[in-house]
Amino acid sequence: MKITRDLYQGSLALLTDFYQLTMAYAYWKSGKSEQEAVFNLFFRKNPFQSGFTIAAGLDYVIDYCRNFKFDENDLAYLSEMRKEDGEPTFDPAFIQYLKELDFCCDIDAVEEGSVIFPNTPMIRVKGPLLQCQLLETPMLNIMNFQTLVATKAARITLEAKGDPVLEFGLRRAQGIDGALAASRASYIGGCSSTSNVMAGKLFGIPVSGTHAHSWIMAFESEMAAFEAYADAFPDNCIFLVDTYDTIKGVQNAIRMGELLKEKGKKLLGIRIDSGDLAYYSNVAREMLDEAGFPDAKVVASNDLDEHILSSLKLQEAAIDIWGIGTKLVTAYDQPALGAVYKMAALKDHDGKWVPKVKVSQQSIKINIPGYHNVKRFYKNGKAVSDMIYLENTDLSAQELTIIDPYDPTKRKKISPDQLESKDMLVPIFVKGEKVYTRPLLADIRQKTLSNLEKFDKAHKRLINPHIYPVGLEESLYHLRTNLVLQAKNFN
Ligand SMILES: Nc1ncnc2c1ncn2[C@@H]1O[C@H](COP(=O)(O)OP(=O)(O)OP(=O)(O)O)[C@@H](O)[C@H]1O
Ligand SMILES: O=P(O)(O)OC[C@H]1O[C@H](OP(=O)(O)OP(=O)(O)O)[C@H](O)[C@@H]1O
Numbered sequence: 001m002k003i004t005r006d007l008y009q010g011s012l013a014l015l016t017d018f019y020q021l022t023m024a025y026a027y028w029k030s031g032k033s034e035q036e037a038v039f040n041l042f043f044r045k046n047p048f049q050s051g052f053t054i055a056a057g058l059d060y061v062i063d064y065c066r067n068f069k070f071d072e073n074d075l076a077y078l079s080e081m082r083k084e085d086g087e088p089t090f091d092p093a094f095i096q097y098l099k100e101l102d103f104c105c106d107i108d109a110v111e112e113g114s115v116i117f118p119n120t121p122m123i124r125v126k127g128p129l130l131q132c133q134l135l136e137t138p139m140l141n142i143m144n145f146q147t148l149v150a151t152k153a154a155r156i157t158l159e160a161k162g163d164p165v166l167e168f169g170l171r172r173a174q175g176i177d178g179a180l181a182a183s184r185a186s187y188i189g190g191c192s193s194t195s196n197v198m199a200g201k202l203f204g205i206p207v208s209g210t211h212a213h214s215w216i217m218a219f220e221s222e223m224a225a226f227e228a229y230a231d232a233f234p235d236n237c238i239f240l241v242d243t244y245d246t247i248k249g250v251q252n253a254i255r256m257g258e259l260l261k262e263k264g265k266k267l268l269g270i271r272i273d274s275g276d277l278a279y280y281s282n283v284a285r286e287m288l289d290e291a292g293f294p295d296a297k298v299v300a301s302n303d304l305d306e307h308i309l310s311s312l313k314l315q316e317a318a319i320d321i322w323g324i325g326t327k328l329v330t331a332y333d334q335p336a337l338g339a340v341y342k343m344a345a346l347k348d349h350d351g352k353w354v355p356k357v358k359v360s361q362q363s364i365k366i367n368i369p370g371y372h373n374v375k376r377f378y379k380n381g382k383a384v385s386d387m388i389y390l391e392n393t394d395l396s397a398q399e400l401t402i403i404d405p406y407d408p409t410k411r412k413k414i415s416p417d418q419l420e421s422k423d424m425l426v427p428i429f430v431k432g433e434k435v436y437t438r439p440l441l442a443d444i445r446q447k448t449l450s451n452l453e454k455f456d457k458a459h460k461r462l463i464n465p466h467i468y469p470v471g472l473e474e475s476l477y478h479l480r481t482n483l484v485l486q487a488k489n490f491n
């Protein structure tokens with residue numbers, strides 16, 4: 001465990017792509033390191049063909065920024081780097097610059113648990129070019145994965161329609177850090193608990209679990225195994241019934257339930273981990289009800305995801321609690337969110353902000369320029385559209401037009417005075433000082449659930465969800481179009 005312990009206790013400044021450091025060096029050498037810039041972190045497409053995405057990871061980003069410092073070990077490593085000609089890669093004066101580097105960016109971000117959409121900024125960074133640049137890789141690393149898994153978890157928990165979803169992913173997760181981050185993100189997305197005890201300790205997520213087939217196999221009979229388990233945990237008996245024969249397993253669980261009752265204890269439930277889960281859950285339910293255990297819960301697991309869960313609901317499976325591991329924590333079947341971090345504006349030598357676009361053959365890859373924010377409009381408590389707008393725009397008009405960034409024929413008129421609205425980006429750091437109070441993880445989870453309720457179910461269905469309207473405020477749309485035309489030498 002030394003590697004992970006060191007990774008977390010030491011500086012994380014070198015957890016970056018080498019090119020960020022070579023650019024930082026070149027910015028420094030060319031006198032551009034302090035030039036002010038604005039960058040945005042955003043994604044281009046909802047994952048899993050979802051109609052929405054759930055933001056997660058900001059708390060890690062806050063930690064990263066608060067500890068944004070190159071320590072002696074990092075600097076020693078960088079000092080030892082050599083170019084092909086044997087000369088040091090980095091000038092000692094640059095190493096000294098890094099040593100004295102003091103994080104001083106302004107960071108605004110959408111809060112964790114927010115429902116978000118493509119092309120809208122999740123994080124906006126304003127500050128010295130060199131610092132903005134160095135934040136790219138770690139921020140993307142953090143936000144891409146946690147947002148992806150939180151979205152998967154939200155899709156699953158929405159289909160569970162209020163039934164508890166237990167996250168069982170540790171054994172199949174992408175390594176140690178991936179597992180911890182996935183447990184955190186799964187909880188943000190709506191899971192009730194994790195099986196990962198370390199995630200419980202580190203993040204305060206409720207920890208829960210049943211027992212494995214090996215427990216049953218360690219005894220001469222299933223009944224003996226149930227008895228021994230009940231002896232150790234009389235108040236926490238959920239028996240795994242499918243090791244040998246699911247029906248006989250349920251019969252044994254019922255016998256154990258009767259013995260527990262005699263001792264004034266209660267059978268909490270059974271777990272089924274194989275076979276036709278709709279069929280066996282209904283058979284088990286009937287048996288439990290007939291035997292006088294209507295409160296005993298049926299837990300199901302075995303390669304579940306939102307699609308199988310939804311199908312099992314349609315089949316009226318009698319499942320009360322869902323245990324989901326592999327497909328949740330590995331974000332099956334989309335392994336990356338694909339969020340990017342792009343420069344949106346740069347201050348020139350006269351102190352004037354210059355909006356920036358990166359032109360691409362693929363229009364989806366043309367970013368949105370300028371220092372912008374996102375306003376969400378609500379009608380009767382329901383979110384109706386998001387508008388990306390330049391911060392200095394006068395929005396007092398009776399009617400605003402928002403335009404789809406990739407299809408200008410798609411437009412929507414908004415009457416702001418008839419709607420409630422809120423800005424999605426909130427201040428996190430001002431000149432390097434944290435101004436944001438980090439919510440408790442359990443409160444973030446609640447926020448996810450209540451945020452999702454503000455969206456029409458059409459945006460939340462699994463198949464062909466209705467696309468939520470997100471557009472550019474008209475003047476931003478024109479600014480972007482003109483910049484692209486200029487870059488392509490059309491005007
Ligand atoms: N009624 C059902 N409708 C749709 N999918 C189901 C149903 N019952 C089970 N499943 C899913 O079908 C898949 C069955 O996989 P598989 O055949 O590997 O399991 P199994 O043979 O029953 O159990 P195991 O191999 O773990 O002993 C799982 O993903 C499971 O969640
Ligand atoms: O299926 P998941 O969603 O990942 O949920 C976690 C799985 O982990 C356990 O199985 P185990 O590791 O014993 O392997 P198994 O696939 O043979 O059941 C458990 O019994 C679940 O089936």
Ligand SMILES: O=C(O)c1cccnc1
Pocket residue numbers: 168169195208209210211212301323325
């Ligand atoms: O507690 C459980 O039942 C459990 C935990 C991890 C993986 N599978 C099941």
